[in-house]
Amino acid sequence: METLTAEHYQEGQVLLIDKPLQWSSFQAVNKIKWSLKKHLGLKKIKVGHAGTLDPLATGLLIVCTGKFTKRIPELQGMIKEYTGTFHIGATTPSYDLETEIDATFPTDHITEELLYKTIAQFLGEIDQKPPVFSAIKKDGKRLYEHARKGEEVEIAARKTVIHEFEITRIALPEVDFRVVCSKGTYIRSLAYDYGVALQSGAHLTALRRTKIGDYSVKNAMIVTDFEESVTPQ
Structure with missing residues (x-):
């Protein structure tokens, strides 16, 4: 698997996250944003999600970074x-x-x-x-x-x-x-x-x-695994 750099995340990534129970979608996004800033030395990066999940729900949360945050409305419209x-x-x-x-x-x-x-x-x-x-x-x-x-x-x-x-x-x-x-x-x-x-x-x-859409929770990672996948630079 290719190691993603700060540039990759700024240019745009679609991350598939398996949101845990009791977390708000906002908390999950904040955790990812914090992790990218901390490990990649980024002062600023756009991070957003494509469709809220209630805290009492689990499962697929699509998180977009950098320029791909522009794709959020398109992803939100999917079945x-x-x-x-x-x-x-x-x-x-x-x-x-x-x-x-x-x-x-x-x-x-x-x-x-x-x-x-x-x-x-x-x-x-x-x-x-x-x-x-x-x-x-x-x-x-x-x-x-x-x-x-x-x-x-x-x-x-x-x-x-x-x-x-x-x-x-x-x-x-x-x-x-x-x-x-x-x-x-x-x-x-x-x-x-x-x-x-x-x-x-x-x-x-x-x-x-x-x-x-065609994105499945089977291909999603939990937030802690994502944090570990971000290689410090």
């Missing part, structure tokens, strides 16, 4: 693949494990057949409301700021496309899934809406981004 787990029969305000369960619902009527059949409602172009616990801005504030203050906010639905949606394991209340979707899709909202469609409730308990 994405996720795998994860829904918990059926309960909801949380954030639609994931960031907040406590706020309501429980009946699940006695939920059969394997119903779980598979309900998927069809979500294939193709759908209208999806982002979670109230998200970074989207409304009235000059991020939605999660409104949510944490207990403020009611009307959120407009957005068009998104679900290209593929399959159930890969059923062990109620847990259901594992794989989804291929367009930019701007919230898997947390998909979990919530799927629960409603089942005449029950659901929230997301695990999420991993496995692909962005």
